[in-house]
Amino acid sequence: MSRMYENIKGFRDFYPEGMGARRSVIDTLERVARRYGFREVGTPALERTQLYIDKSGEEIVEELYSFTDQGGRELALTPELTPTVARMVVAKQQALTKPIKWFSTRPFWRYEEPQQGRFREFYQTNIDCFGSSDPAADAEILAFTADALTELGLTGEEFEFRVSHRDILGGLLETFDADVDVARAIRAVDKREKIERTAYYDLLVESGLTDAQARTFDELLSADDLSELTSFSDNERLTDAVTNLRAVLAATEDFGAREYCTISLDTARGLDYYTGTVFECFDSTGDVSRSVFGGGRYDELIEEYGGQPTPAVGVALGHSTLSLLLERAGVWPEESLTTDYYVLQVGETRGVAAEIVQSLRGLGHTVETDVSGRSFGAQMGYADSINAQTVIIVGEQDLESDQVTIKDMQSGEQTTAPLDSFPPEQGRPTYDDYA
RNA sequence: UCCGGGCUGGGGUAAUGGUUAUCCUUCAGGCUUGUGGAGCCUGAGACGCGGAUUCGAUUUCCGCGCCCGGACCCA
Structure with a gap:
């Protein structure tokens, strides 16, 4: 019998054996989240397209599954959770005691070309904390993530969190020249490890730096000692960021997660969404080339969505890259029925x-x-x-x-x-x- | 959206411009209403879709779809 219906590109079926393994991973992540007092929320698969345009610009629409419904509303399948939970926080802001600590595991959809570890329908476990700007809140997110990964059977040998702070890049760039296109420079930094050195300098120059500044900038980013930054410049944004990052790392020490964290100033995490701590999880062995997942602080989003100023920090664990990491470490749950x-x-x-x-x-x-x-x-x-x-x-x-x-x-x-x-x-x- | 490589039963494969498409595995049933992981027997099951060339296309050509990987992007 020939197949009447083909798969939809980038959408997958999970049969019982594989689903059992996925279920066990999800259960582990959520069990650890509950231990930290994160509470599960349920969220819709559709949002108004405008929610994403407001956050990311009109260009985002082509990355979405969007359509007009029968009532004439412009809707999109949710490509990420953050706008939804931000909307939820704004809607019931007064009623919710702070900090608001939520988690959820569910599918998301993006209209992109599938690649290794990337699908059009993919699953994420999101963990967010709203209402605390204290470094301990950042550290708790990192500690949760470290606990979840070790509980899945990974060790510090197999993964690392590359931690940075958005204002370190921003503050550093400010010290050079007011005309630097910061977003563009940050995007260049994000590519630093992937491209040729000369191409990297070219990108920095295109964003407004001189050749000499680009070289100095690059050298400062390579430093693993934060004091090199503060001795280079006393720019307030920069020094505040360094102070904050140090405080976050000190708090991870208290929670037992410091050993998994590496200062990595070229960790930028895409566009100007994050406002403070940013971090990405990488496969230490280098087998999984892209970042496994990432997170950070986004203190302005709630206000942008019409709420009272509310700091926020969170992480999104993508299950497809996570499963690559677990498989290569040999700790993917056995795929057999019992x-x-x-x-x-x-x-x-x-x-x-x-x-x-x-x-x-x-x-x-x-x-x-x-x-x-x-x-x-x-x-x-x-x-x-x-x-x-x-x-x-x-x-x-x-x-x-x-x-x-x-x-x-x-x-x-x-x-x-x-x-x-x-x-x-x-x-x-x-x-x-x-x- | 772009680039590279693929597509033959559920999985893995062989061959072929022309008869009934090969083999392994799998699945179902039986040998066996009282013993599974061994054997034997029977059965089921495939040329991704459309078009072109041709007397004839699974095979050649074009388009599309899907899969794998990459670019862009990564919220």
Whole structure:
């Protein structure tokens, strides 16, 4: 049979084995988020297109799945969470106690060309904190992220957070010349590691720096000692940024996350969205070339959306790059089905079998039984294919002596258990309990 | 939007301008209403879509779609 309908480019199906692995990753991320007191929010798949135009400009529309609905509204599938949660904060600002700490895991959509680790429909877990400008709030986001990754099985050997501050670049550029196109220069910095050195200087010069300034600028960015910056200039924006970054790093020390953080001044994170701390997570081994995910502080967005001035900091963990990182580190969850029990029927034993099945399910176990009228051999083959740990054979022969047979599928050994005490009131009965 | 490489049963593959498209695996059933991961038997299942050239196209050419990777972009 030929395929009637092809996939939509960049959209993926997840079958049970792979979905099980994804579910386990999501559960881990969310479990850690809950420990930090982040609360889950639910958000719509559609927003008014204007929400994104206001934040990112008219050009953004071509990156969106946007359309006019039957009521004439211009809508778009959400390409990211931040505008939505910002809108939510503005809508109920007075009612919400601060800090507002939220998380959510859900799909987003962008009309882009798929590449490694990038799809048109992709999943993110977003963590945001609104209402605190204290460095501890930034540090808590970093600490959460570090805890989540280590809980997934990664170690500090496998990832690093490159941390910077937006005003370090901005302040530094201010000291050179008022005419520098800061956004353009920052975009150049973001490419620094990807392009030729001369091309990088060219980009800096295009943004308004002289050759000599470009060289000085580059040298200062390479410094891992923040005091080199403050001794170069006493520009207030710059020195404030250095002070703030130091405070954030000191707080990560307190939360036990400092060891994962590296000062990396060429971490810029795209356009002028962020206002303070910015950070990206990278694969230390270099196998995943793009950043795994990123976050930072955006203190002005709530006000821009019509709310009271409200500082904010957050991170978005993209599941597609995260799964690349986990796979290459060898800690991606196993993609196989598991089943606690298969209850095998032989002859007309469905009544008794169903009772056992429902009792085991009542104990919280995953239990399957025959729903196809299959033969003994076929049922055994099916039990094997779903990775059943234990098979309970409910056969006419067993019932004649008021017993069931319990078979351990790993070893192949089997024994019998009395029908009137199986299954017990609690626990997870196996072959070993009756051998 | 642009560039490169792909596309043959569910997965992996072979061959071919002309008869019934190869093999492995998988799936379903059976040998086997009382034993799965071994074997045997039977069955199911494919040339991505459209157009052109041709007596004839899965094969050649063009367009499109999808997949993989890259550029741009990365909120």
